[in-house]
Amino acid sequence: MSEINKLKILNDPIYGFITITNPLVYDLIQHPYFQRLRRISQMGMSYLVYPGAHHTRFHHALGCMHIMQKTIQVLKFKGTDISTEEETALNIAILLHDIGHGPFSHAMEHSIVENVNHEAISLLFMDRLNQIFEGKLTLAIQIFKGEYHRKFMLQLISSQLDMDRMDYLKRDSFYSGVAEGNINSERLIQMFDVQDDMLVIEEKGIYSVEKFLVARRLMYWQAYLHKTSVAAELILTKILKRAKELTQQGVILSSSDPLQFFLQNKINLEDFNEEVLTKFSYLDDFDIMGAIKSWQFNDDYVLSELSKMIINRDLLKIKMQAEKVDKSQVIELRDRLMKLNNLSEKEADYFVFKGKIKNQAYNKTGEPIHILKKDRTIEDVVDASDQLNLKALSKPVTKYYLCFPKVLLEKAAC
Amino acid sequence: MSEINKLKILNDPIYGFITITNPLVYDLIQHPYFQRLRRISQMGMSYLVYPGAHHTRFHHALGCMHIMQKTIQVLKFKGTDISTEEETALNIAILLHDIGHGPFSHAMEHSIVENVNHEAISLLFMDRLNQIFEGKLTLAIQIFKGEYHRKFMLQLISSQLDMDRMDYLKRDSFYSGVAEGNINSERLIQMFDVQDDMLVIEEKGIYSVEKFLVARRLMYWQAYLHKTSVAAELILTKILKRAKELTQQGVILSSSDPLQFFLQNKINLEDFNEEVLTKFSYLDDFDIMGAIKSWQFNDDYVLSELSKMIINRDLLKIKMQAEKVDKSQVIELRDRLMKLNNLSEKEADYFVFKGKIKNQAYNKTGEPIHILKKDRTIEDVVDASDQLNLKALSKPVTKYYLCFPKVLLEKAAC
Amino acid sequence: MSEINKLKILNDPIYGFITITNPLVYDLIQHPYFQRLRRISQMGMSYLVYPGAHHTRFHHALGCMHIMQKTIQVLKFKGTDISTEEETALNIAILLHDIGHGPFSHAMEHSIVENVNHEAISLLFMDRLNQIFEGKLTLAIQIFKGEYHRKFMLQLISSQLDMDRMDYLKRDSFYSGVAEGNINSERLIQMFDVQDDMLVIEEKGIYSVEKFLVARRLMYWQAYLHKTSVAAELILTKILKRAKELTQQGVILSSSDPLQFFLQNKINLEDFNEEVLTKFSYLDDFDIMGAIKSWQFNDDYVLSELSKMIINRDLLKIKMQAEKVDKSQVIELRDRLMKLNNLSEKEADYFVFKGKIKNQAYNKTGEPIHILKKDRTIEDVVDASDQLNLKALSKPVTKYYLCFPKVLLEKAAC
């Protein structure tokens, strides 16, 4: 295929068109590692609440690249020098920033591998692709790792107001129909500038930043941390845990080969050699959901019951509250379930459990969102806004949940 | 769950909210037969062209029900009597009209079962659900089969301007981002009326009908029959065909149990007893894609090559044209491929083949779209429109395709 | 015209269609008093900043009625009895709630008449229409005045989350293109309920309320109180003031007859007899803008200069700040202008002046927005929200401005 034919235009219902302006970017998109992202949903189990939320990591990554291109245009228009090499590197870095995500995105981040986060795996993929593409990704990787001397470039990829967050809020809002999450990314992009090697937002964009933070918080509580999604993702985690447990006991569960590999082996970051990476690259939502579909009919009560819950959307009851859940409540429910269904304590623990979730719209202790004042000084958005106490948005919110089977519902205090 | 709690509201990015106004409808949606539709994509392989097109039959069915509700409101406002029982039956009939779809919707309609269309299977599901819900679906089934005396009710469910078509055009346009397919369903709904037991459109809605037909044709050529989707769906069909062939030869292919059943047995409509229906109800996109993922590594050259094409989106080259493809061209390409890859003729046929696709925006010989003139007479939309020769839209358009591997490309006359 | 033909459907780009469901409502809309609203812009001079903001009070009033209809449907669905008479009265009350607005909406509220607010004039119009329509508006007027025993009905028309605010935020955002002001009115409407004769929002709608308040604040600072609009509206007020002053001095200014009447007479609320109301009903944006166009060429320096500013969008410079403007700064600028253009102090005051504007997204001391908790108790939204310190939104924000001619700019400390 000629280089010129690699300059493609893709339809996107959000931005209209996404343009591939570079043959190397085209080749990366064509690579099976990246094509895999077509089979990894962006919003995990949220489709059980919002039936439209079936969009993928693939689409999100392209969307990020699109707004990166727009942002680069704005920064250049305002006088920041960005070379063609840097531009390509930024496009690649944002395109690949999530390539290490496993099935169902965040839902299973720590279930398949042992304490390896997706950023670390993204880096492994990038290094491998850099070999394949003979060093052409080196600058992108430098930027991604924060090792490049121009610091604002990392902020474009990873900060509290980066391309990633802008695209996922807009995209998740669009596909799920949670209209309140929609942000005005176009305006935010117009407000970007670089000052003292820092990514900043012009002062007149301060309301848009505030709206962005409010929208983000709203998406968390209304979509990402919606109690039904949370319940479904917890069940998913429990299913994987049970499957690993059974596998360790020597039970052979039907599953795809790559999934079988990760059931049988505990993989830490140091184990991630090329072979393991290849296995990992074969894993996607289809392996998990395919296994769960077949596990519905497994002899193990725990595995089959939990699997049916996901497939038929007949989930555990979840109760969410501002106060901690009392341990005694868990014990009481668990004991009732043990008696009712003749289960061991360990088995019952799969159905009755508690925990907490936390969210913080803006993290004052992390890298701040910088506001560029008219006098060219820079302030943290929280300090710059004299109108809304943005501090409120910096306060982490914690919620506590309790899960248990519906069969216990009549007598539970809900 | 109390009956009142079954009156739910769901988010929909297209209509805002979809309301479940009836406990029976709620119970049908909760049934595993219907939940299965969450795992069947609406647009088959179109996501390979339009990365956003991952919406499901589940969402589409709910959307159809929503506009059915709106249409019933309009018809009642204009004076047509519709009883509560009829209203519920119409909601159910449209909700379940597509429940018989197999994996990847149309793509595989005749690959898994032998010449059984999805409408026939939908009816089997409805009959089974009618048993389960003790006869409460009888009126819905009567309407669906065209056996109810009020004929306009069938037209709401199945005609050239029905709820189904309105929702899928709007939804497919929305999720794929092919903006030209968007139709003004709201205006069309406002224009509906019933005259002489026929569903009609008020004369002043004639431009909207015309726009609907143009949009439909456009969606066919730009999305549903886009050459890349067509290529992918043809490959999918070839994969299934090869898998069945190998299975008949005694090869055991890895696959889910339900898929294995359909590989091993030729199922005709008369074979569709309750057991078969149950097996069929376990089948969805995940069985197919899961199998294809594993078949990438199968020993059979044909099966593995075709499977890789789908997984890595590295498809056969497809050439589309207005004229028939010459048989000699196929033979010449096939022979070259046989030599190149040392294949038998039968094997090579899986990679080099031709065929045709046809589309007709409006079928003048079928049930017409009726226009209600100001003097209360009724005319076919084609005759009523004095402005655009809608006859042009009634002319079927046929296109011919030729598929072959890219490796032959250099010398092929494309 | 037959009663049935008065049930009309109007296009609205925001809601799709607005339906007139009542012949009396149709007749009110047809009345010249209401048709006048077609010639009164909703956003005053904001079109000088947002060129799309030319929508009218007429359209806004219809939009309010539309969401009133939707809200009534929801409340009835949830079990609140609302009779047909009450429904019609609510539609009428919201339709006419702004009928007393003078030219350019708020901009000139106290320039044409003396300390008569538009609500008082709305009531005068309603009373007059009630005479014309033989008492059919009595219930609507009772509700509007808060004299009806069902208090939630007034809250639908006038409270911190009423039909008026929902429509104007959505509409102003739409037409101006300030996307951040868009609110999810559809979701808010779905969340409405009535408890203890109070309009409440279900607890799960709390994020939408918060988003509504943030959007409202944003629209204030980004659109309604945008410094350029503020400058233009201040100039408008100064023009009227000057015109009245000259008229009092015996100068005959060219103007339409109705405007001439209000230039020559100081009209208080008690002066508003039928004749004055009729004169007022002839006044709209065209009288003001027509006069200003001709006053560009008036001999009076102040009047002509200010008029040219509006017509050619060549406004006074405005400086906005968080701190009070120092009187000495005004004096210094005024003195320079006096010398420069040979003006008297009084004349110069028309060009150099200061003032303040204030906004409060949520008024904790007024009627609160009530949240209906799951246990059916009611709380103020500020207390119910444990997540964002909504108190921040209750804090009034004051900004101070200083206006002066651009000619002084070089040396002014801006």
Add this chain to the structure above:
Amino acid sequence: MSEINKLKILNDPIYGFITITNPLVYDLIQHPYFQRLRRISQMGMSYLVYPGAHHTRFHHALGCMHIMQKTIQVLKFKGTDISTEEETALNIAILLHDIGHGPFSHAMEHSIVENVNHEAISLLFMDRLNQIFEGKLTLAIQIFKGEYHRKFMLQLISSQLDMDRMDYLKRDSFYSGVAEGNINSERLIQMFDVQDDMLVIEEKGIYSVEKFLVARRLMYWQAYLHKTSVAAELILTKILKRAKELTQQGVILSSSDPLQFFLQNKINLEDFNEEVLTKFSYLDDFDIMGAIKSWQFNDDYVLSELSKMIINRDLLKIKMQAEKVDKSQVIELRDRLMKLNNLSEKEADYFVFKGKIKNQAYNKTGEPIHILKKDRTIEDVVDASDQLNLKALSKPVTKYYLCFPKVLLEKAAC
């Protein structure tokens, strides 16, 4: 104001943001000649049917410039050389292409001046601005007049698929809410190319062109030629005619000075010296509507009756049909009106009249829309489309109307 501060960004609800990238363009926009367009509505009297249709020529001109910028980007990306001077000239030419429009756009094109179309006046304004800006508009004027050697540049400004048409269809559809008129301008722009100095559309954009033509036809019949708008615009024309007639008879009608000038003088193209141009530049919708408001109370029966119709939206009845209106029908109605209201024949002619309107979606005899086939040959879109008989869209459609007062309605054959 510094040159850098003239690079402005404006909100536009349709495109998000419109960017002024050139100080000269900024200065032209600031000029009173251009600011006048803020007071000229784009859709004439259509707001009487579509209450949202109050957008202006000013906004439309900016929108045209925006898509011109986008199109130039695409053409350059595909390899067409366009110099910075040409780019600026194209922006200016499209910005000013409609600057010669009089009040209410097309409605009054031949009522105020005698047989001078708005293009001719646009050119007069451009020439004047070229003097003021010392020759900087010379290239823009050359392009506008078709005198520049690169012919595709004129096609961007004036052809059957130019920036003007794309913007007005999109904008009029947006503001009026006639959703069917919305076109995918973004996709059309992506499809533009230049071949042999001709503006062409890539073959794969053919469906979008077709949809554009269908949308255009639809906007004509549903919006621009909606019978109520047509009636209102005819009444407007009659009012002006009557006003001129009375003025010729020596009656002094109240009006603004510039309007008075055009009532008293018959202005042909040759009369258009600088003084006349200046007078014309003072005229806008406010002069006309202001005059009509005052003429409601004029002693002349014809003038006051027609004026009231516009102000109160109580228009003449209009009947539209495919066949010519019979002269005898007009005479019969006119005679009845004469008797009923004691009018002379001449007076009655103002209330009872007939005529025709014509529209052609695509003009096969004019400059065609060129399709660039894959083999780089060029075809007329009508010939290139093998699917829809686009010839149908080339057939002019004529409709005949009959207008008469509602008072005659009871007995008229409608």
